Amino acid sequence: MCSLYSSRLCAINSEYKIWVSSKSSGYVTSLKVNERKKQTEADKLEEINAKIQNLETISTTVAEWKEQHQKIVFTNGCFDILHLGHIKYLEKAKKVGDVLIIGINSDASVKRLKGKDRPINNEFDRAYLINSLKTVDYTVIFNEDTPYELIKIIKPDILVKGGDYKNKKVVGSDIVKKTKLIEFIEGKSTTELINKIKKCY
Numbered sequence: 181m182c183s184l185y186s187s188r189l190c191a192i193n194s195e196y197k198i199w200v201s202s203k204s205s206g207y208v209t210s211l212k213v214n215e216r217k218k219q220t221e222a223d224k225l226e227e228i229n230a231k232i233q234n235l236e237t238i239s240t241t242v243a244e245w246k247e248q249h250q251k252i253v254f255t256n257g258c259f260d261i262l263h264l265g266h267i268k269y270l271e272k273a274k275k276v277g278d279v280l281i282i283g284i285n286s287d288a289s290v291k292r293l294k295g296k297d298r299p300i301n302n303e304f305d306r307a308y309l310i311n312s313l314k315t316v317d318y319t320v321i322f323n324e325d326t327p328y329e330l331i332k333i334i335k336p337d338i339l340v341k342g343g344d345y346k347n348k349k350v351v352g353s354d355i356v357k358k359t360k361l362i363e364f365i366e367g368k369s370t371t372e373l374i375n376k377i378k379k380c381y
Contacts, residue, residue, distance in 0.1 A: 231311040232304075233318050235333060238281070241318060242334050245279050254336035254356075256283030256327040258290045258370070260299045262309050265368030272362045273340040274315040281334060282310055282319045283327040292325060300374070326351045 233241060242252055255273050259266055259282075274280045284307045290299040299306065307319045322330045331339065331352035339356040343363035353359045 228308060228311045231316070231318050232307050233320050235320065235322075235330070238318065238320050239333055242279075242281070242336075250279050251277035251338060252334065252336040253277035253280045253338045253340055254283065254327075254331060254334055254352075255280075255340040256285070256322075256330075258285045258294065258299060259306050259310055260290065260294075260301055260370045261373055262306075263368055263370065263373055265365045267313065267315075268365055268368075269342065269362055270310075270313060270315050276340065276360055277338050279317045280315060281336065282316055283330050284310065284319050284321045286321050286323040289323055289325060300370075328352055331355050 245252060253273055253276055255270075257266075270280065270282070284303060285293065287299055287303045290303075301309075303321050307321055310316055310319050320330060320334075324330075328351050332355055335355060337357050339350060339352050339359045341350050341359070341361055343361050345361055350359050350361075
């Protein structure tokens with residue numbers, strides 16, 4: 181039973197399932213747990229941020245992976261509002277190779293492709309969210325309407341696009357060794373999600 185004096189400490193430590201045997205030892209234990217938690221969160225943030233590459237760093241990164249004979253997979257998209265369709269698509273993309281690199285359309289690029297009201301989330305938020313997925317190894321933000329120049333730099337082994345590109349020319353297919361189309365999950369898209377939100381609210 182917590183005393184009135186130590187109730188605050190007990191409440192804090194209950195979050196970590198730590199039994200406070202005394203006021204002093206409980207306070208020290210709580211501080212240690214909080215420090216470990218903060219350090220873990222800081223490490224995770226640093227790890228995710230490191231996965232956001234630019235045109236210069238991605239070239240070096242890819243060269244290092246290719247020296248290790250790793251298959252490089254590339255795909256791209258706006259990924260404006262991350263949803264299940266995106267996640268399943270990227271999971272399948274990762275399975276066709278070893279290292280998955282995602283080209284993220286910049287805010288200016290999305291606006292040109294999708295209209296003045298897009299994107300909903302800015303380019304850095306979108307890149308961060310994509311990088312937080314275990315299946316994704318790196319992201320690169322590009323400003324052009326297509327990722328052709330980025331694909332020329334990366335020279336991936338496999339280029340992945342959605343199933344809607346069947347019987348269509350895939351940008352960059354002339355650069356890569358193999359192009360693979362992956363079907364989307366029906367009814368899962370950012371546009372449909374936005375329309376649903378507008379309808380409900």
